[in-house]
Amino acid sequence: MTKDVLLRLSAEAAADTKAVQELAARKAKVPREEVTGMHILRRSVDARRFPPVIDMSVRLFTGDTAEELFETTKFPFVGDKKQVIVVGAGPAGLFASLRLIEKGLKPILLERGVNVHQRKKDIAALSTQRKVNAESNYSFGEGGAGAFSDGKLYTRATKRGNVLNILSLLCQHGASPDILYDAHPHLGTDKLPQIIEQIRNTILTSGGQVHFSTKVVSFLKDEGTLRGVVTEKGETFEGPVILATGHSARDVYEYLQQEKITIEAKSLAIGVRLEHPQQLIDKIQYKNDKGRGEFLPAAEYSFVTQVDGRGVYSFCMCPGGFVIPAMTGEGQLVVNGMSSSSRKGQFANSGMVVELHPQDLPQEQFGGNLGMMHFQQALEERCFKAGGGTLRAPAQRMADFVNHRLSQDLPPTSYGPGLTNADLHRVLPSFISERLATAFSVFGRKAHSFLTNDATLIAGETRTSSPVRILRDKETNMHIGLAGLFPCGEGAGYAGGIVSAALDGVNCADSVVEFIGC
Ligand SMILES: Cc1cc2nc3c(=O)[nH]c(=O)nc-3n(C[C@H](O)[C@H](O)[C@H](O)COP(=O)(O)OP(=O)(O)OC[C@H]3O[C@@H](n4cnc5c(N)ncnc54)[C@H](O)[C@@H]3O)c2cc1C
Incomplete structure (x- = not known):
């Protein structure tokens, strides 16, 4: 019973x-x-x-009525089956590969970065040596952009596929079953690498292939059909292509534009990372001056408002987390956030971002398919210079920013490379900074003490999603002009977040199965 x-x-x-x-x-x-x-x-x-x-x-x-906690997927051996090229080993590429195996196809997974354990060293060098490795960083490498993150698994994309299947697959590869029942499940940066490694092992033991340090640089095409890809080392891999290269592969967008493969500029949200002492957030959210105590989790928040016709909202909140340097090249300053599974750090951070549409940008400078990407790039360079030309990030106390006052000093931070005191109204364009200032006043009225000089704004939060959409057919998930190309995940503009990218990977794999006709 x-x-x-x-x-x-x-x-x-x-x-x-x-x-x-x-x-x-x-x-x-x-x-x-x-x-x-x-x-x-x-x-x-x-x-x-x-x-x-x-x-x-x-x-x-x-009695003996016990059920399994989750359904286990069986993966057949596919070493001798038809091959499909998957470019990018982020959540979209990894879950596409698992699905291809489940359906009896052999994935050849090509990843420009290194394996998730080697990647850790390159990430550490960002804070210790302030050195950016353009192929191995917080966005590039096995596990993709979500590998070193808070690992939040909450998604609103429930209509896009079977979320429970994604969570069950994560459990099958070592995730804690908590994620199956927590209202806001998360994994934590300390747990993610082992799970990603186990997914790789499933792909390999099932007869799939995984190639690291293998950057795809061009396509093999035959009159409107994609036959395969060419790598930087000149190797070729043939088969239908799931292109899951994420939102930071600017070289991929440039290649698509150059080859006249249809893409378009996409809306993007841009702003800053906001960092508070976690204790303060606990006091506000749990309405208790003593904080959260021993048994409650580090408190979260979520804010949204409209300012002058554009949404301003908190994004990717990391309770007990760290602000991290998320750039993918020299001369850029990009921040993001992550937390460990225990979320026991002393700070809380979130992106605070303003929604921007391509038409909001000055068209002479930032028009065209790559306009939003060029704007994002220019702002990252501006933040880099404002930080002092190192990985130090320009920052300002929150109330000072709202009151247009330069901060006298800055509070402690979790951001490893350090902060540079700056007037963020001079760093960010006014259509972003003024909306942020107005929104912070609104949020401060909603949550007493939230608007405070004990909190710091750190610029810039620019990689919240893709600045480009690679156009695909709604029914077949295939590119509208190039048969055999399946643009997938966040970089294609069809997902945002670990679970929605994974769901898109599954959907694209199913579309490839139909395309091949097996
Ligand atoms: C620091 C940080 C924290 C985050 N926290 C969360 C969170 O808590 N919860 C959440 O839901 N989302 C989070 N996100 C967002 C989430 O990680 C992304 O939405 C998700 O990873 C997108 O998956 P994807 O597979 O589409 O792309 P990606 O994860 O970006 O993967 C793309 C992969 O393609 C590879 N690649 C790129 N170009 C090439 C090429 N030419 N050849 C071969 N390989 C290539 C890249 O190296 C990369 O591994 C976070 C992101 C970051 C950066």
């Missing part, structure tokens, strides 16, 4: 699984000794109450 029970618990009670099971049994009127197992189905924090409560839905099992 199974019985589902809803529970509302204190944070302390919810942390004790044995006690939860006993409570659930009592509520379900099932004798404790008859319960043979329990699965948590849903868990969320309700911070609107004081003290906050944990809402839980659990399933009790009696």
Whole structure:
């Protein structure tokens, strides 16, 4: 027999699984000794109450009725099957590869960067030696842009595919089952590399191939059909191509433009990273001057408003996280955020960004298909110079920014390369900075103490999604002008975030299966 029970618990009670099971049994009127197992189905924090409560839905099992926590996918051997080229080993490319194997095709996964463990060293050098490796950084390398991140897995893209399947595949490759039931699941930068490595092992043991340090530089084409790709070293790989190169591969967009393969400029959100002491966010969100205590998770926030016809919102919030240098080349300054699985760092950060449409930009300078990308690039160079020409980032205290006052000094930060005191109204274009200032006043009224000089704005948050869309057919997911090309994931403009990119990878793999006709 199974019985589902809803529970509302204190944070302390919810942390004790044995006690939860006993409570659930009592509520379900099932004798404790008859319960043979329990699965948590849903868990969320309700911070609107004081003290906050944990809402839980659990399933009790009696006798031999226990179910598996998640469905396991079987991967057949495909070493001798038809091959499909997958360019980019981010979530889109990795999950496309898994799906191809499941469907009986052999993925040849080509990745410009190195494996996820070697990549760690290049990432460390960013903060310690302030050296950017253009092929191995926070965006490029095995695992893609999400490999060193907070690993948030919450998505609104539920209509684009089977989210539970993606989460189950992550669990099958070593993720904690918490992600199956937490309302806002996340993995953490300390757990992601092992999961990515296990996915690679599945691809290899199933007969697929993974090639690192293999940058695709051009296409093999035959009258409107793509036959394969050519790498920087001059190797060729033949087969239909899933192009999942992410939002930072500017050379790929330039190549597509040069080859007249249809692309268009896309809307993008740009702004700053905002960093608060986590304790302050805990106090605000849990309405408790003592903070979150021992059992509640580091508090999150989410803000959105409209200023002069454009959305301004918080993005990719990292409780207990770090601000990180996310540039992919010399002369650029790009920030982003990540957290460990425990989210126990002393700072909270989020992107605070303004939505921009291609027509918002001065057209003589930033018109055309690559206009938004050129604007993004120019702003990154401007931030680099404002930071002092190193990886130090230009920064300003939050209330000073709103009041157009230069900060006298800057508070401590998690950003490794360090900060340079700057007037961000002079660094960011006024159509971004003025909207941000207005929005911060609105957010400060919504959450008392949020607008404070204890928080720092760090510029610039420019890589929130792709500045370009590679146009594809809605039904077949194939490029509208080049048969055999399947633009995929965030870089193609059809996903934003780990789970939605993974879902797009699965969908593109299914489209390739139909294209090949097997
Ligand atoms: C620091 C950081 C934190 C983030 N945190 C989160 C989060 O918590 N939750 C979330 O949902 N999202 C997060 N994101 C966003 C998320 O990582 C992306 O949305 C997601 O990774 C996009 O997946 P993708 O596979 O489409 O592209 P990517 O992950 O960008 O992967 C593209 C891959 O293609 C490779 N590549 C590029 N060009 C070539 C070429 N020419 N030849 C061969 N290979 C190539 C790149 O090296 C890269 O590995 C974060 C991003 C960053 C940078």
